[in-house]
Each structure stands twice: as structure tokens, then as C-alpha cells.
Amino acid sequence: MESSVGGGQAVDAYRKALSTAASAAAYAVMARSLARELLPPELRAAARWVASALGARLGRGKPARRTLVVRSQQQARGGGGGGGGAEENLLFDAARAYLASRLDPRAMGRLGLTLARARDRDGRASWRRVFFLEPGDSAVDVFEGVEFKWACVEAPSSGRDTEKDKKGEPGTGGDRNFVLELSFDAEHTDVATDRYVPFVMEAAEEVEQRDRKLKICMNEGRIWYRLSHHHPATFDTLAMDKELKRSIVADLDLFAGRRDHYRRIGKAWKRGYLLYGPPGTGKSSLVAAMANHLRYDLYDLDLSHVHLNASLQWLLVGMPNKCILVIEDIDCCCDAMSRENDKATPRAGDCAGDDEAGNGTPSDSDAPPPPAKSKSKSKNDQGMEGITLSGLLNFIDGLWSTCGDERIIVFTTNYKERLDPALLRPGRMDMHIYMGYCGWEAFKTLAHNYFLVDDHELFPEIQALLAEVEVTPAAVSEMLLRSDDAGVALRGLTEFLQEKKKQQAAAADGGKQISEEEEAGKKA
Numbered sequence: 001m002e003s004s005v006g007g008g009q010a011v012d013a014y015r016k017a018l019s020t021a022a023s024a025a026a027y028a029v030m031a032r033s034l035a036r037e038l039l040p041p042e043l044r045a046a047a048r049w050v051a052s053a054l055g056a057r058l059g060r061g062k063p064a065r066r067t068l069v070v071r072s073q074q075q076a077r078g079g080g081g082g083g084g085g086a087e088e089n090l091l092f093d094a095a096r097a098y099l100a101s102r103l104d105p106r107a108m109g110r111l112g113l114t115l116a117r118a119r120d121r122d123g124r125a126s127w128r129r130v131f132f133l134e135p136g137d138s139a140v141d142v143f144e145g146v147e148f149k150w151a152c153v154e155a156p157s158s159g160r161d162t163e164k165d166k167k168g169e170p171g172t173g174g175d176r177n178f179v180l181e182l183s184f185d186a187e188h189t190d191v192a193t194d195r196y197v198p199f200v201m202e203a204a205e206e207v208e209q210r211d212r213k214l215k216i217c218m219n220e221g222r223i224w225y226r227l228s229h230h231h232p233a234t235f236d237t238l239a240m241d242k243e244l245k246r247s248i249v250a251d252l253d254l255f256a257g258r259r260d261h262y263r264r265i266g267k268a269w270k271r272g273y274l275l276y277g278p279p280g281t282g283k284s285s286l287v288a289a290m291a292n293h294l295r296y297d298l299y300d301l302d303l304s305h306v307h308l309n310a311s312l313q314w315l316l317v318g319m320p321n322k323c324i325l326v327i328e329d330i331d332c333c334c335d336a337m338s339r340e341n342d343k344a345t346p347r348a349g350d351c352a353g354d355d356e357a358g359n360g361t362p363s364d365s366d367a368p369p370p371p372a373k374s375k376s377k378s379k380n381d382q383g384m385e386g387i388t389l390s391g392l393l394n395f396i397d398g399l400w401s402t403c404g405d406e407r408i409i410v411f412t413t414n415y416k417e418r419l420d421p422a423l424l425r426p427g428r429m430d431m432h433i434y435m436g437y438c439g440w441e442a443f444k445t446l447a448h449n450y451f452l453v454d455d456h457e458l459f460p461e462i463q464a465l466l467a468e469v470e471v472t473p474a475a476v477s478e479m480l481l482r483s484d485d486a487g488v489a490l491r492g493l494t495e496f497l498q499e500k501k502k503q504q505a506a507a508a509d510g511g512k513q514i515s516e517e518e519e520a521g522k523k524a
């Protein structure tokens with residue numbers, strides 16, 4: 001039923017209400033101006049804060065929150081009831097790896113801890129700590145001034161535990177099912193999805209790159225075989241000129257941080273190094289030090305196991321980003337595939353679809369490695385009639401070379417002068433590094449590596465001998481390995497160098513005598 005009020009009464013009531021509202025507004029204005037005149041600014045700010053806190057408590061002004069649920073698996077496309085399986089959620093793994101690197105035990109009341117096997121920089125067995133959130137725990141991360149809260153929440157089991165769940169890896173909560181929740185103020189949703197999540201993915205990749213075991217990969221046909229790799233060489237242990245060492249490290253670091261630069265100038269993100277010098281001067285050790293420094297896998301390409309240009313292309317496609325491709329003794333390879341081969345009629349199967357490896361796709365494998373490499377074989381023995389220099393050059397910097405990012409190519413040779421000029425032209429091998437005989441600086445590094453000595457009474461004599469004798473760091477290392485006693489080893493090295501000096505002098509005398517006889521013969 002509708003309530004009705006008479007016409008005159010209604011007008012009176014309206015007037016009364018209006019005058020009450022007007023006087024309330026007038027009082028409010030008066031109170032505000034009185035407060036402004038009588039209260040100091042500090043008290044006014046405090047009053048504002050109390051008002052906003054009260055407002056927040058009452059639910060007014062509290063920013064809306066948003067939560068992203070990150071499950072370990074996602075339903076594969078087309079899976080809804082159609083039998084499609086579950087796919088690993090990359091963000092879930094990345095978030096765990098990221099959090100493991102960020103969680104600070106000093107700032108948290110409770111967190112999970114696991115120890116994982118690892119190796120230290122010298123190759124010694126070691127372990128590393130992995131922190132993770134247990135169900136019920138949470139941690140706050142700040143990115144671009146925005147607070148992001150990660151929480152680990154137990155979820156009802158789906159009955160489809162992943163292998164990781166079953167194994168109980170750190171952070172998976174053992175055989176329990178759980179999800180990670182990422183919550184933040186709703187107004188920062190764009191920051192979260194467009195920048196924070198990609199940042200977490202990249203940071204996790206960096207962590208993974210830093211902590212993972214390095215691999216060395218060898219090829220058989222178009223297949224890469226992978227083995228765990230731990231070569232102990234580092235830039236600290238390398239015996240070579242200090243300035244040269246510094247410039248190589250700086251070059252590598254510059255390269256690794258230049259993704260945007262390469263994109264901007266429109267060049268493939270790769271760099272070539274040519275290492276040359278006598279055998280035993282540390283070329284292979286330098287390659288290992290590069291891999292350890294950048295945490296890149298090594299791809300050791302044996303061209304004698306590749307018989308077709310097409311296989312080179314498949315091998316290239318089968319390599320990941322962030323790796324070092326090495327071709328040792330490139331001079332032997334160039335001998336075996338002279339430019340004339342470029343003109344040779346391609347063999348029946350020398351096309352991209354040819355199946356040297358017995359299948360049509362690039363592949364890799366953890367199966368036993370191929371037979372050991374053989375150096376200095378004859379052209380036919382090398383079995384490289386099907387690959388050409390132009391095929392190799394295409395491999396290095398043709399269109400095929402752009403199918404990966406952040407790759408380093410290293411050629412090593414004992415005879416730089418034997419290389420085809422096409423391999424040496426600027427832009428192909430960006431840095432030519434000469435690894436020479438053992439000088440004084442290099443010797444001091446070796447003495448420190450082997451005995452932790454930086455000075456010894458035999459040092460002056462060794463320094464003088466090294467200035468006159470050509471000896472490789474490998475030969476010096478071999479002498480230093482002969483005893484655990486620094487004095488004994490250094491004496492042995494001194495005698496070895498004295499003997500070498502005599503031999504060199506005798507050889508020089510012999511050479512002089514022969515040329516004098518030749519001169520006399522010509523005159524006669």
C-alpha cells in the first residue's frame with residue numbers, strides 16, 4: 001500500500017528538511033574552516049590518516065586484489081574430455097626456480113630447504129641449497145615498486161600426479177598436489193602479466209643456465225651425442241698473457257649481453273674466434289674456459305663424420321641457443337675439402353632431405369658417443385668428399401647460421417697460414433687469438449696453479465731460460481706434475497729448459513753448418 005501525505009503538509013515538511021540540510025552543510029563548512037585556522041598541519045595530516053585507516057577497515061578505499069593461479073600442469077589444447085593429456089606449465093617451474101633464488105631465510109619464519117648435488121668451480125663434488133615455499137607459506141617480491149605476493153597453496157589431488165610430484169622434487173611438496181598463487185593489487189594487472197611474469201621467466205632461465213651441468217656434444221652423421229662435461233680449465237687457470245686474457249673475457253661478456261644490439265643492427269647474434277698456435281699451447285683449454293665462463297654447452301663438430309653439406313645444416317638446426325661450436329684443426333678440414341670440391345657434381349643424396357643419419361629430422365641423443373676423432377687423415381680417409389668449403393662457410397654465416405641465437409663458433413689450428421683466405425676474411429672470425437709458447441707471465445700462472453707459489457729462488461733462472469727457449473705450456477705443466485714438492489719440480493723444469501737450450505743451440509749450429517756447405521757447393 002502506498003503512503004499518502006496532504007499537499008500543504010508536504011510543502012512544510014520539504015521546507016523543514018531543506019533548512020536542516022542547509023544548516024548541516026553550513027556547520028560542516030564552518031567546522032572545516034575553523035579546523036584549518038585552529039589545527040596545525042601535522043594534526044590535520046594525522047586526522048586524514050586516521051580517516052583513511054578507518055575507511056580501509058570499513059572496506060572503503062581498500063584496493064581490489066587479483067590472484068593468478070599457477071598450476072604445475074595445464075590441460076593440453078583439445079584435451080577437455082577429448083582425451084588430450086596434461087602439459088607441463090612452464091611458468092610453474094620457472095616460478096619455483098625464481099623463488100628458490102630469491103627466498104631469504106633471514107626474512108622468513110618458515111621455508112623448505114633441500115640440498116642438491118653439484119660441483120664447485122674446480123670440479124670438486126659439492127652441494128647446493130635449494131629453498132622453496134611449503135604449502136601454507138608465502139613470500140613478497142617487489143618489482144617496479146609493486147608488491148607481488150607468492151603463496152603456496154595445497155590443492156585437492158587430481159589423481160594425475162606428474163613424475164616430479166611422485167619423485168618429491170624440492171618445491172613440489174612431495175606427493176602432495178599444490179598450486180602457486182600470485183596476488184597483487186588489481187590496478188597492477190598489466191605490470192604483472194606484461195612485465196613481471198616475463199621477468200620471472202627470464203630470471204629463472206638465467207638461474208637454470210648458471211646451475212645446470214654443462215654438456216659436451218659430439219656428432220655422428222647428423223646426430224649430436226651428449227655427455228656431461230666438466231673441464232676444469234677456467235680463465236684463472238689459463239697460462240697466457242694477462243692483457244690478452246682480459247680482452248677475451250671482456251669480448252665474451254660484451255657479446256653475451258648484446259641481444260638488443262644485434263637485433264638493432266640486423267645481424268645474427270653470433271661471434272667467431274680463431275685460435276691458432278703450436279700444439280700444446282692451450283687452445284682446447286681456452287675453449288673449455290670460454291664454455292665454463294659463459295655456462296654454454298660445447299658442440300665439438302668432427303667434420304670427418306659429416307659427409308654431406310646437408311648434414312652440416314641439420315647439425316646446425318639441432319643446436320640450441322647459447323652454445324659454443326668448435327671445429328678443431330680446421331686446416332686439416334680445409335685440406336680435405338679444397339675449393340675444387342665446390343665445383344664437384346653433388347652426389348645423388350646431397351640435398352636437404354637426404355638421410356645420412358637414417359632419419360629425416362635433426363636429432364640428438366644420450367646414446368654412447370661415436371668413435372674417437374682421427375686427426376690428419378688423408379682426403380679420402382676423412383670421408384669429406386661431400387662437404388665443400390662453401391658449404392662450411394654457409395654453415396658459419398649464411399642464411400642457415402641465423403636459425404639460432406647467442407652462438408659462438410671457434411676454429412682451432414696449428415697452421416693459420418694454411419687456411420683458405422675465405423675463412424679469414426673480416427666478419428667471419430671476429431677475433432684471431434694467438435696461443436704462443438710459455439712466457440714468464442704464463443709460467444707464473446702455472447707455478448701458482450700447481451704449488452700456490454708466487455716466488456722461488458729458481459724463478460730468476462727459469463725466467464732467463466724461458467726468454468731463450470721455445471717451450472709449450474703443456475710441456476711446462478708436464479714437468480711441474482712430476483713432483484708434489486715445488487723445489488723438486490722446479491729444479492726438474494730448470495734442467496729440462498737447460499737441456500732444451502743446448503738442443504736449440506746445437507740445431508742452430510747444425511743449420512748454420514749446412515747452409516755454409518750449401519753456399520760452398522754453389523760456388524764450386
Ligand SMILES: Nc1ncnc2c1ncn2[C@@H]1O[C@H](COP(=O)(O)OP(=O)(O)OP(=O)(O)O)[C@@H](O)[C@H]1O
Pocket residue numbers: 237238239240278279280281282283284285286414435442472473474475477
Ligand atoms: N695456456 C695453458 N694454460 C694452462 N694449461 C695449459 C696451457 N696450454 C697447455 N696446457 C696444458 O696442456 C694440456 C694440453 O693443452 P691443450 O690441449 O689445451 O693444447 P692445444 O693447444 O689445444 O693442443 P693441440 O693443438 O694439440 O690440440 C692441457 O690439458 C693443459 O694441462
